[in-house]
Amino acid sequence: MSSLHDHTHCIADALTRADALCAERGARLTALRRRVLELVWSSHRPRGAYAILEDLSQQDGKAAAPLTVYRALEFLVEQGLVHRIESLNAYVGCAAPGNVHSGQFLVCEACGDAAEIDDPGVGTAITAAAAERGFRVQRPTVEVRGLCKSCQETPR
Amino acid sequence: MSSLHDHTHCIADALTRADALCAERGARLTALRRRVLELVWSSHRPRGAYAILEDLSQQDGKAAAPLTVYRALEFLVEQGLVHRIESLNAYVGCAAPGNVHSGQFLVCEACGDAAEIDDPGVGTAITAAAAERGFRVQRPTVEVRGLCKSCQETPR
DNA sequence: GACATGGGTGTTACTTTATAACGCTTCGGC
DNA sequence: GCCGAAGCGTTATAAAGTAACACCCATGTC
Numbered sequence: 402m403s404s405l406h407d408h409t410h411c412i413a414d415a416l417t418r419a420d421a422l423c424a425e426r427g428a429r430l431t432a433l434r435r436r437v438l439e440l441v442w443s444s445h446r447p448r449g450a451y452a453i454l455e456d457l458s459q460q461d462g463k464a465a466a467p468l469t470v471y472r473a474l475e476f477l478v479e480q481g482l483v484h485r486i487e488s489l490n491a492y493v494g495c496a497a498p499g500n501v502h503s504g505q506f507l508v509c510e511a512c513g514d515a516a517e518i519d520d521p522g523v524g525t526a527i528t529a530a531a532a533e534r535g536f537r538v539q540r541p542t543v544e545v546r547g548l549c550k551s552c553q554e555t556p557r
Numbered sequence: 558m559s560s561l562h563d564h565t566h567c568i569a570d571a572l573t574r575a576d577a578l579c580a581e582r583g584a585r586l587t588a589l590r591r592r593v594l595e596l597v598w599s600s601h602r603p604r605g606a607y608a609i610l611e612d613l614s615q616q617d618g619k620a621a622a623p624l625t626v627y628r629a630l631e632f633l634v635e636q637g638l639v640h641r642i643e644s645l646n647a648y649v650g651c652a653a654p655g656n657v658h659s660g661q662f663l664v665c666e667a668c669g670d671a672a673e674i675d676d677p678g679v680g681t682a683i684t685a686a687a688a689e690r691g692f693r694v695q696r697p698t699v700e701v702r703g704l705c706k707s708c709q710e711t712p713r
Numbered sequence: 714g715a716c717a718t719g720g721g722t723g724t725t726a727c728t729t730t731a732t733a734a735c736g737c738t739t740c741g742g743c
Numbered sequence: 744g745c746c747g748a749a750g751c752g753t754t755a756t757a758a759a760g761t762a763a764c765a766c767c768c769a770t771g772t773c
Contacts, residue, residue, distance in 0.1 A: 429740085431750070450731080465752090466753065467730080467732085468752080469751070469752075472751075476750095488643040490731090490759095507687060510695065522685060523683055526676065526678040526681070527701060530674060530678060531701060534672065534674065536672070536703055536704070536705055536706060537703045537704040537709055538703045540701070541701045541702075542699070542700040542701065542702070543683070543697070543698070543699055545687060546696040546697070547694045548695065549691070550691030587722090590721095621723085622722095622723070625723075627760065628721080632721095646758085646760090715773090719769095719770090720769085724763105725764090726763090727760100727761080729758100730757100731757075733757085734753105735753090737753100738749105739748105740750085741747095741749100742746090743747105
């Protein structure tokens, strides 16, 4: 993932899908929220709220307050356009918004990329394990640290 | 879990096992570290570092600095005696130290209890999903939010 | 026993991450 | 055009985590 790919396309794509989804739902994807979404998507690495804040200040010239970013992120997470990576206190664009899901992530320790997967096996196993103990699942969090394929092949 | 059980026993048990494990490994479970472990175990709810810090200050009279607690927690996590719940920035005693594992948790939104499970199905599914994508797993994090059995039966 | 060594702890200061409270503005429905 | 709710700005503050440095004390060595 960290290798070459047309990332500009990833971003444009994400924005287009976001526009469509929000229009469909009647949710307000304001200029600010759209801009924050774009910044989250600036790579496939999870980005911290304060990193995004800095981008806003530096690239757009306006010195925003933390709350500005947090509120936008909150909206984006609610809409399923962005996921929060709990173990990193950071945010990453959702690869497949639209269908609700809570996200499973393979986070590479070397390059920092977070690959989102939606593995039915993992989901099923969690649901089963929970059910066995009478636990009602609301929101599963799966964040796997390790080494991605390309970083195993090209160690630094 | 939040219901009645001899929690004094849980604590005593955890301390005894910790003593044994550290002796066996030649790790130094000092008075401070042992005390912090005891405070982590004061319930089955994950506790924040600052909550533990307050306990130390109030119950023991000595005003400790954050680092004191963080260092003790770091040691305990390394030894596998305590797990960190990423999605809560909090720590909880490990139910089955000794064998290395990274912990899977069912965290109840109502009572706050975090039940540790070690479900082979979940572990296997994650390993398989990762392998399929050429990802080498180092440390899986599984934290499931929802409602525990007793909180479903006795809603508040 | 003296001594060196390294791990553990204390202390101060600081960074990063996140939220509270309040008011103004703007959008969208009527 | 008016109104209510949602969005945004601003200031201040809380919560979580780390850096740097000094001291202490247990341990092993001579």
